[in-house]
Amino acid sequence: MKKITSNSIKLSGIVLVATLTFFSCGASREDMSNNEEKAKVFADSVSTVIQNIKQPILKEDSNRTFLRTADLSFKVKDVKTATFDIERIVNEHRGYVTSSVLESDVSYKTSTRVSKDSMLDIINYKVHNNIVLRIPNTELDKTLTEISALIDYLDYRKIKAEDVTKNFQAAKLSENRFINHKKRVEKTIDVKGKKLDQMTEAENDLLVKQELADNSKINTMELAHDVSYSTVSINIYQKETTKKETYAYTMPVEPYTPNFGSKFLTSLSDGASIFGEIILFFVKLWPIALLVTGIIALIKLVLRQKWFA
Numbered sequence: 001m002k003k004i005t006s007n008s009i010k011l012s013g014i015v016l017v018a019t020l021t022f023f024s025c026g027a028s029r030e031d032m033s034n035n036e037e038k039a040k041v042f043a044d045s046v047s048t049v050i051q052n053i054k055q056p057i058l059k060e061d062s063n064r065t066f067l068r069t070a071d072l073s074f075k076v077k078d079v080k081t082a083t084f085d086i087e088r089i090v091n092e093h094r095g096y097v098t099s100s101v102l103e104s105d106v107s108y109k110t111s112t113r114v115s116k117d118s119m120l121d122i123i124n125y126k127v128h129n130n131i132v133l134r135i136p137n138t139e140l141d142k143t144l145t146e147i148s149a150l151i152d153y154l155d156y157r158k159i160k161a162e163d164v165t166k167n168f169q170a171a172k173l174s175e176n177r178f179i180n181h182k183k184r185v186e187k188t189i190d191v192k193g194k195k196l197d198q199m200t201e202a203e204n205d206l207l208v209k210q211e212l213a214d215n216s217k218i219n220t221m222e223l224a225h226d227v228s229y230s231t232v233s234i235n236i237y238q239k240e241t242t243k244k245e246t247y248a249y250t251m252p253v254e255p256y257t258p259n260f261g262s263k264f265l266t267s268l269s270d271g272a273s274i275f276g277e278i279i280l281f282f283v284k285l286w287p288i289a290l291l292v293t294g295i296i297a298l299i300k301l302v303l304r305q306k307w308f309a
Contacts (some may be wrong), residue, residue, distance in 0.1 A: 007157040044046065055275070065168045066161045067226050068137055070144060073235040075153040079127040082150045082236055087129060093143045095135035102129040107240060119249045128237040134229040147234070155235075172253035 076082040083102055090097060107124040116118045133144050144159075258266070 019285075049066055062161055063163045063165070064160070064163060064226055066148075066157070067164045067223075068140055068161045068230040070140065070160075070230065070232040071156070071158040072144075072147070072232070073155040073227070074151045075155070076128075076150050076238055077238050079129050079236055079238045083129050085132070085150055086133075086147060086234065089146045090133050090135065093135060093139040095133055095139065095143065097131060097133045099132040101128070101131075105257065106199075113249060115249075117242050117249050117251070119247055121243075121245045121247070123243045123245070126237065126240050127242070128235070131234040133232050133234070135229055135232055137230050140230045140232070143232070150236075164223065168223055171216060171223055174221050175213065175216040207230060260303060 079102065087097055087100070104125045104127045107126065110124070112120045112212045144157075148157075171297065265278065
């Protein structure tokens with residue numbers, strides 16, 4: 001049977017008193033205005049009582065363990081400023097940032113010479129940041145609420161709560177089981193282990209059990225940390241930005257070019273050198289010239305002897 005609260009009793013009393021007062025009045029015109037006023041007071045009283053009644057507080061099931069994660073992607077006005085704000089919010093709620101990759105991607109870049117000694121660069125780029133942070137589970141909702149104030153356009157907001165009660169309890173039971181088994185093995189070694197080969201085998205088995213116990217303990221600690229600190233992945237970006245930058249233009253150094261007089265004198269010198277080389281070339285051919293002259297003289301001598309014969 002449900003318990004009757006004090007607020008319910010007060011409300012029932014007010015309703016009963018107001019109702020009796022309302023219907024006990026006559027139907028004359030003078031009483032009509034009084035009835036209207038009483039009805040108004042009755043309605044205000046009921047409204048006040050309803051507002052003062054405390055709503056039941058829904059408590060979370062303390063027997064269940066949840067691993068909560070969040071994944072967000074949204075556009076901001078300025079990525080750098082938003083990054084600093086997120087880091088501040090995380091620090092205020094006793095969390096920490098595990099990863100923050102703030103970078104710019106250049107869409108395209110053009111360089112134009114706008115004057116004799118100046119250049120203009122036009123750069124279009126996008127700034128984005130992928131942030132991974134850990135927040136105490138009890139502070140997750142407040143943190144996400146404060147971060148939502150930075151959103152200019154929301155792509156998605158995903159929050160998951162995975163029930164890991166079974167995994168958590170299994171890890172604890174496994175850890176306790178390995179610890180108890182380790183104690184029994186140690187006791188057996190101390191009581192019954194006499195021979196060297198038996199001692200060695202038992203020690204090796206104990207070492208294996210100890211390793212399993214350590215791994216189980218580490219898994220339990222890791223799972224406990226994941227439950228205590230929720231993981232939040234945030235991808236933020238901003239509108240493509242155009243940046244213009246003007247800087248001094250350095251004129252290229254042109255190679256040296258001699259004037260006409262220098263070229264004329266150089267040409268005369270080069271021509272004389274070529275002419276001298278030609279003369280020297282023919283001088284170097286004097287043995288061939290001598291041989292050719294001897295052959296010609298021999299041919300003429302033979303032809304002359306045949307003519308006179």
